Amino acid sequence: xxxxxxxxxxxxxxxxxxxxxxxxxxxxxxxxxxxxxxxxxxxxxxxxxxxxxxxxxxxxxxxxxxxxxxxxxxxxxxxxxxxxxxxxxxxxxxxxxxxxxxxxxxxxxxxxxxxxxxxxxxxxxxxxxxxxxxxxxxxxxxxxxxxxxxxxxxxxxxxxxxxxxxxxxxxxxxxxxxxxxxxxxxxxxxxxxxxxxxxxxxxxxxxxxxxxxxxxxxxxxxxxxxxxxxxxxxxxxxxxxxxxxxxxxxxxxxxxxxxxxxxxxxxxxxxxxxxxxxxxxxxxxxxxxxxxxxxxxxxxxxxxxxxxxxxxxxxxxxxxxxx
Numbered sequence: 621x622x623x624x625x626x627x628x629x630x631x632x633x634x635x636x637x638x639x640x641x642x643x644x645x646x647x648x649x650x651x652x653x654x655x656x657x658x659x660x661x662x663x664x665x666x667x668x669x670x671x672x673x674x675x676x677x678x679x680x681x682x683x684x685x686x687x688x689x690x691x692x693x694x695x696x697x698x699x700x701x702x703x704x705x706x707x708x709x710x711x712x713x714x715x716x717x718x719x720x721x722x723x724x725x726x727x728x729x730x731x732x733x734x735x736x737x738x739x740x741x742x743x744x745x746x747x748x749x750x751x752x753x754x755x756x757x758x759x760x761x762x763x764x765x766x767x768x769x770x771x772x773x774x775x776x777x778x779x780x781x782x783x784x785x786x787x788x789x790x791x792x793x794x795x796x797x798x799x800x801x802x803x804x805x806x807x808x809x810x811x812x813x814x815x816x817x818x819x820x821x822x823x824x825x826x827x828x829x830x831x832x833x834x835x836x837x838x839x840x841x842x843x844x845x846x847x848x849x850x851x852x853x854x855x856x857x858x859x860x861x862x863x864x865x866x867x868x869x870x871x872x873x874x875x876x877x878x879x880x881x882x883x884x885x886x887x888x889x890x891x892x893x894x895x896x897x898x899x900x901x902x903x904x905x906x907x908x909x910x911x912x913x914x915x916x917x918x919x920x921x922x923x924x925x926x927x928x929x930x931x932x933x934x935x936x937x938x939x940x941x942x943x
Contacts, residue, residue, distance in 0.1 A: 623671065624637045624638060624639050624670065624671040624672055624911065624914065625637075625638045625914070626638065627822060627893060627894060627896060628822065629744065629774060629776075629795040629796045629822045630774065630793055630794065630795035630796065630820060630821060630822060631793070631820035633774060633795045633822070634702065634743070634773075634774065634795075636673055636674040636702045636896070637671055637672045637673050637674050637896075638889070638896050638897075638914065639672055639674075639889075639896065639897055639899065639910065639911065639914050640672070640674035640675075640676055640704075640824060640896050640897070640898040640899065641663075641664065641667045641672050641674065641675050641676065641898075641899065641901060642676045642826060642898045642899060642900035642901070643660075643664070643675055643676060643677045643681070643686055643689070643690055643900075643902075644676070644677070644678065644681045644686060644900055645900045645901075645902050646660035646663075646686060646689055646902045647681045647682025647685045647686040647689065648682045648685065648714075654682060654685060655902040655903075657689060657692075659902070659903055659904070660689055660693075660902050661689065661692055661693045662904055663901055663902060663903055663904045663906075663907070664690065664693035664694070664701075665693060665697070666904045666907055667901070667907060668697055668700045668701060670907060670911060672911075673700060673701055673702045674702050674704065674824075674896065674898075675690055675693075675694070675701050675702065675703050675704065676704045676706075676798075676824070676826075676898055677690050677703070677704070677705055677706075678705060678706035678707065678709070678748060679705060679706070679707050679729055679732065679733045679736075680706075680707075680708075680709045680710070680711055680748075683711070684732070684736050687705070687733055687736035687737050688736045688737075690703065690737060691736055691737040691738040691739070692738075694737075694738075694739075695738060698739060702743045702744070703737060703739065703742055703743045703744070704742075704743065704744040704745075704746070704776065704796075704798075704824070705733050705737075705742050705744070705745055705746070706746055706747070706748035706778055706798070707726065707729045707730070707733070707745065707746070707747060707748060708720060708721050708725075708726075708729070708747045708748045708749065709748045709749065718751070718753075719747075719748075719749055719751045719753060721747055721750075721751070721753060721754040721758075721759050722754055722758075723754075723758055723759075723761075723762040726747075726759070726762045726763065726766075727762065727766075730742070730745070730766055730771050730772070731771075734771060740770070740771075741770060741771060741772065741773055742771065742772050742773070743773050743774060744772075744773070744774045744775070744776045744795060744796060745763055745766065745772040745774075745775060745776065746763075746775065746776030746777050746778050746796070746798060747759055747763075747777060747778065748778050748779065749778060749779040749780075750777070750779065750780040750781075750784050756784055756787045756788055756791070757787070757791055759788075760775065760777075760788045760791040760792050760794075761791055761792075763775050763792070764791065764792040767792070774795035774796070775788075775792055775793070775794055775795060776794065776795055776796040776797070776798060776824070777794055777796075777797055777798070778797070778798035778799065779798070779799060779800075780797070780812075781811070781812060782811040782812050782814075782815040785797060785812065785815050785816065785819070785821070786815060786819070789819050789821065794819070794821050795821065795822065796821060796822045796823070796824050797812070797816045797821050797822070797823050797824065798823075798824040798825075798826060798898070799812065799823065799824070799825065799826070800825070800826055800827040800939065801813075801823070801825035801826070801827070801828070801888060801891075801895075802825075802827055802828050802829065802830045802834060802884060802887075802888060803830070803834060803869070803884060803887055803926060803930040803935075804830035804833055804834060804853075804862075804930065804934075804935040805827065805830060805935070805939070806930070806931070806932040807932055807933075809932065810932075813891075813892075813895075816894070817892065817894055820894075821894075822894050822895075822896065823892070823894060823895045823896065824896050824898050825888050825891075825895055825896060825897055825898060826898040826900075827939065828884050828885050828888045828897050828898075828899060829880075829881055829884045829885075830853070830884075830935070830939065831848050831851065831853070831854070831939050832848060833853065833854070833862060833863075833866065833935070834866065834869060834880055834881070834883075834884040835879075835880055835881045835884075836866060836869065836870040836873065836879070836880035836881075838854075838859075838863060838866075839863070840859045840860050840863055841859065842854055842859070851937065851938065851939045852936075852937035852938055853935065853936065853937030853938055853939055854937070855937065858936040858937040861936055862935050862936055862937070865929065865930070865934060865935060866880070868925070868929050869883060869884070869926075869930075872922065872925070872926070876916070878912075878913070878916060879909065881909070881910075881913070882909060882910075882912065882913035882916060883913075883916070885897050885899060885910060885913040885914070886913045886914070886916035886917075886918070887918075887923075887926060889913070889914055889916075890917075890918060890923070897913075897914075
């Protein structure tokens with residue numbers, strides 16, 4: 621298998637695998653069934669065995685189930701794993717209600733996460749979204765206090781703008797920015813990604829296949845129970861036109877002897893040494909394909925074609941319910 625390279629989180633920060641394992645889909649998502657727990661744990665172990673040490677979870681994934689699962693998986697392998705936890709999102713009966721980023725709430729969230737994970741310190745702790753309800757200084761300042769207490773090692777942020785990133789980093793060094801990034805979602809290239817690079821902040825790029833759009837497996841219309849129906853990108857004429865754009869991706873992948881998913885991951889990987897593709901997996905069988913994607917190369921002509929065909933705004937609709 622391909623040897624997974626390492627990148628630093630932040631300037632002089634910890635070294636982690638350039639491919640990250642997203643654990644969210646190991647738990648119930650959008651009201652669906654949780655995956656087989658034994659297979660999920662085996663997938664985490666296999667990832668660690670193959671040098672993927674960055675594990676991403678959230679305290680609201682499956683109402684705490686995901687942290688409990690990750691905790692079981694790393695119980696005897698704590699030193700092998702770098703655990704990233706997002707906090708702040710509030711759900712009820714599977715429905716997103718909003719954010720709670722008050723200092724008092726953060727101090728409550730952290731203790732539950734530590735217990736569920738079975739650890740004394742979380743490696744990377746980050747608000748899952750900045751919604752303007754609480755000043756950035758209060759949020760980052762509270763997490764900085766948790767660093768002083770020894771409950772958190774490094775601070776990350778997620779789904780914020782460039783100005784917020786600068787402000788957060790001025791309060792306490794930010795190790796990583798987590799953001800959705802793919803051929804279909806490139807708006808952050810204008811300000812956010814250059815700001816992260818300037819500040820020496822690593823980028824953890826999730827949704828590399830844009831919720832499945834770039835896998836080449838979708839047809840319109842989607843099944844009625846598909847979770848993607850929540851998003852405007854997959855609704856009506858948007859989906860029809862977007863699938864037409866994906867034909868080029870499928871053709872290039874076929875010509876290169878790879879899958880569209882691998883091509884999508886490889887494109888993200890090639891956007892910079894400071895960018896980590898964060899790939900959701902819940903089955904061991906997915907590991908070889910995703911690891912192999914990290915070794916895929918592009919000619920200048922191929923990269924130019926992709927960047928032109930999937931220019932910012934080329935894909936219609938979005939994948940956020942609310943901002």
